[in-house]
Amino acid sequence: MATIKIRCNGKEKHVNEINLDTLLAASPTTVYRGTIQVNPDTIPPRMILDCAFCTTGKVIIEKLIILENLNREETDEREK
Numbered sequence: 001m002a003t004i005k006i007r008c009n010g011k012e013k014h015v016n017e018i019n020l021d022t023l024l025a026a027s028p029t030t031v032y033r034g035t036i037q038v039n040p041d042t043i044p045p046r047m048i049l050d051c052a053f054c055t056t057g058k059v060i061i062e063k064l065i066i067l068e069n070l071n072r073e074e075t076d077e078r079e080k
């Protein structure tokens with residue numbers, strides 16, 4: 001599944017790569033003909049993770065970003 005890059009909100013603005021597979025492991029997902037279907041209702045409006053590179057920054061992932069990136073990787077592969 002897609003990986004998204006989100007900067008932490010610390011002063012260093014580290015780029016964190018977030019794997020949507022890991023992120024959504026707790027949400028019920030269904031794979032239908034190679035497309036991953038996630039019930040948007042199961043995704044919280046935002047998720048807040050600790051920055052992987054510093055102790056002060058947080059990585060805030062908006063639901064919209066998750067939905068926009070869910071099937072991006074699969075789409076790219078089909079076009080090759």
Ligand SMILES: [Zn+2]
Nearest residue numbers: 008014051057
């Ligand atoms: Zn950071």
